[in-house]
Structure formats: C-alpha cells, structure tokens
Amino acid sequence: MLSQRKMMNRTMIIAVVLVVIVSVLSVAPSFTVSAQNATQEADGRATSSNGSIEYPPGYAAAGITDPVQAASQHRSALSSSSGFTSTRNFTSVFRGKTNHENTTFRINSTARRAAASENLTNEGSAPIITETYYNSDMAYGRTNSSFISGPQYKMGTFSFETLANQSVPFAERYLKNANYGDAERIERNGEMLLRYEADEITGRTIIWYVPSDNTDNVSSFNSTILVDQNGIVRSLSFSVTLQSDEGEIVRKRFDRQITGLNATSVREPGWLDEATANTSGQSTTTTPVAPEEPPKTATEADTATSAILSTATESTADEANTDTGTPSNGTIVAGNTTNSSSSGPGFGPLVGVIALIGGTLLAHHRR
Numbered sequence: 001m002l003s004q005r006k007m008m009n010r011t012m013i014i015a016v017v018l019v020v021i022v023s024v025l026s027v028a029p030s031f032t033v034s035a036q037n038a039t040q041e042a043d044g045r046a047t048s049s050n051g052s053i054e055y056p057p058g059y060a061a062a063g064i065t066d067p068v069q070a071a072s073q074h075r076s077a078l079s080s081s082s083g084f085t086s087t088r089n090f091t092s093v094f095r096g097k098t099n100h101e102n103t104t105f106r107i108n109s110t111a112r113r114a115a116a117s118e119n120l121t122n123e124g125s126a127p128i129i130t131e132t133y134y135n136s137d138m139a140y141g142r143t144n145s146s147f148i149s150g151p152q153y154k155m156g157t158f159s160f161e162t163l164a165n166q167s168v169p170f171a172e173r174y175l176k177n178a179n180y181g182d183a184e185r186i187e188r189n190g191e192m193l194l195r196y197e198a199d200e201i202t203g204r205t206i207i208w209y210v211p212s213d214n215t216d217n218v219s220s221f222n223s224t225i226l227v228d229q230n231g232i233v234r235s236l237s238f239s240v241t242l243q244s245d246e247g248e249i250v251r252k253r254f255d256r257q258i259t260g261l262n263a264t265s266v267r268e269p270g271w272l273d274e275a276t277a278n279t280s281g282q283s284t285t286t287t288p289v290a291p292e293e294p295p296k297t298a299t300e301a302d303t304a305t306s307a308i309l310s311t312a313t314e315s316t317a318d319e320a321n322t323d324t325g326t327p328s329n330g331t332i333v334a335g336n337t338t339n340s341s342s343s344g345p346g347f348g349p350l351v352g353v354i355a356l357i358g359g360t361l362l363a364h365h366r367r
Contacts (some may be wrong), residue, residue: 053194058175062183063182064175070171073230074232083264084261088103103116105167114167126147127145133269140153177202195224197222199222220240222239236256238253
C-alpha cells in the first residue's frame with residue numbers, strides 16, 4: 001500500500017511539472033531561441049540555428065523571400081511607432097581621400113517633434129554641419145560651414161504628418177539587390193533578432209556607384225541586416241570595393257541603425273531663439289531636395305559642396321523610382337537666409353540643398 005502511494009505521489013508530481021512546462025511554453029513568444037540550443041558569441045549575444053520561429057512578412061529561414069513585402073512591413077511597423085532614432089554613417093575612400101557623412105534623425109510623433117543633424121566632411125576641407133528642428137508644423141534650420149560667414153538660419157511651415165510618413169528610412173533598395181542567405185537568430189540587448197548576410201550584389205544596383213546593368217566592376221561586397229519580430233530593419237550595413245569607370249579603386253562603407261523605438265525624446269535646440277529672431281518676417285517657397293549619399297561620379301572626392309549640388313536632384317529622383325512609399329516632392333514656405341556672405345544664384349542653390357528646411361534632410365534621410 002505504501003509503495004502504491006509513493007508511486008501515485010510521483011505520478012502526481014510529474015503531472016504537475018508537465019502542466020507547468022506546457023503552460024510556460026503556451027505563453028512564450030514564437031520568436032525565441034531554446035536555451036539548450038543557444039550559444040554565446042564573443043560579444044555576448046546568444047545565437048542558434050535550431051528551434052521554432054515565426055518570421056516577419058517577406059522573410060524565411062532560407063533568406064528574404066519577398067523584398068517588396070519585407071520593405072512594406074518595415075515601413076508600416078516603423079510608421080506606427082510613437083518615435084524612433086535613425087543614425088546613418090557613410091564613408092567613401094577615393095583617390096586617397098576619405099569622405100564622411102554622418103546623419104542622426106529623431107522623431108517623437110506623440111509630441112509632434114523631430115530633430116535632425118548632418119555632418120559632411122571631405123578630407124582636406126572643413127565640415128558642413130546642418131541641423132533642423134521640427135515642432136508641430138514649423139521647421140527651423142541652421143547651417144555652419146567655412147563656405148559661409150557665420151551660421152545660416154531658415155524657418156518655414158510644413159506638414160508634420162507628411163514628415164512622420166516620409167521620415168521612415170527606405171529598405172527595399174537594399175533588401176532586393178543582394179543575395180541574403182539563411183537566417184540566424186541572435187539576441188541583442190535582451191531582444192531576439194534575425195540576422196541575414198550577403199556577399200554579392202544582384203539585379204538592380206543597391207547603391208548608385210554600381211551601374212544597374214553592370215556589377216562586374218565590384219570586386220568585393222558584404223552586407224548584414226538585423227530584423228526584429230515586427231519586420232523592422234533595426235540595422236543595415238554594407239561595404240563594397242569597386243572600380244570606377246576610369247579604372248580607379250573606390251571603397252564605400254554604409255551603416256544605418258534604428259534605435260529608441262517608442263522611446264525617443266526630442267528637445268528644443270539651444271539656437272532656436274536665434275533662428276527665430278534671424279528669420280522673422282522673411283519667407284520664400286522652396287522644394288525640398290537633398291541627396292542620400294555622395295555622388296557616384298569619379299570626381300566625388302573633390303569638394304563636399306559640389307558633391308551635394310551635383311547629385312541632389314538625381315538621387316532623389318532615383319529613390320522615387322526605386323522604392324515604395326511617397327517621394328518627397330512637396331513645397332514648403334521657408335524663411336530667407338540671413339548673415340549670408342553672398343547673395344544671388346551663387347549662394348542660393350547651396351542653401352536650398354544643405355539648409356535642410358521643411359524636408360531637405362528628410363529627402364536625404366529616407367534611405
């Protein structure tokens with residue numbers, strides 16, 4: 001009798017344990033890695049190639065199955081967030097010169113505020129630094145450069161809803177033009193992500209420096225993307241080495257990160273009062289145009305200013321034809337530049353492209 005009781009007790013204990021295990025598994029998210037299959041990378045991230053997973057639209061274990069759907073999901077999920085921070089770093093090495101372009105964009109849709117900053121540095125030249133602050137339906141901008149005497153300010157009106165819609169970085173261009181392979185699950189900051197890697201450019205160009213009908217001039221290419229369970233491309237990077245039309249070696253590196261999802265705050269800049277005072281009562285109409293990257297021509301390393309001016313329209317038009325979403329082609333009312341060292345046609349185009357008011361940085365930032 002005692003032996004039977006012990007057996008019954010053991011059976012009950014095992015049953016309870018199984019119920020607990022089943023209960024835990026039933027509420028656990030499908031985007032997980034089982035503990036017994038997880039391994040630790042050198043940087044502390046847990047990885048695994050086994051276990052069940054639910055892939056975001058457009059993705060699968062074998063790679064990116066539908067780049068258009070994946071890009072659409074990225075845009076939809078990011079647009080529905082209350083805010084995010086996007087950072088973009090670009091480096092170009094050509095003819096022994098190194099050019100850098102660093103951009104940060106922050107938006108809080110709940111507070112109806114956004115801020116952007118861009119630093120363009122051409123080796124041998126002073127940087128061009130542009131900043132823009134968006135508050136409700138007003139935009140304020142400041143530009144600093146050795147090409148002009150003192151800070152330049154602009155102020156204008158725009159639609160915050162349009163800004164929020166168009167500020168989502170593009171993804172389709174990058175997702176559909178490289179041979180991304182099998183998915184690998186990793187854990188970063190406690191969040192499970194999918195990692196896809198590519199080593200070859202395919203189809204239409206992933207960047208302007210590679211002609212769409214000829215990728216033979218690319219000697220090396222590597223790209224990595226990290227995607228969260230909602231389909232947001234949290235990280236995208238690539239490096240490419242290619243030969244220009246003149247036979248010279250060009251090296252490019254690109255990195256973009258999405259952080260602060262639903263947790264990004266935007267503060268007023270310290271120069272806001274000065275911008276307001278210097279643009280009061282002055283207005284003009286402008287069409288926002290700005291490049292995503294430095295130009296693809298062989299002379300791209302000559303000057304940062306000519307780089308911006310020579311490809312502004314070209315790059316924006318190319319983006320509109322390549323990716324989903326509404327191109328930035330609206331007009332806004334903005335204040336005239338003050339403290340200008342020059343006036344007329346010579347200075348006007350520079351301000352129109354790099355002042356980043358009412359969407360110029362927006363058009364530049366969207367990829």
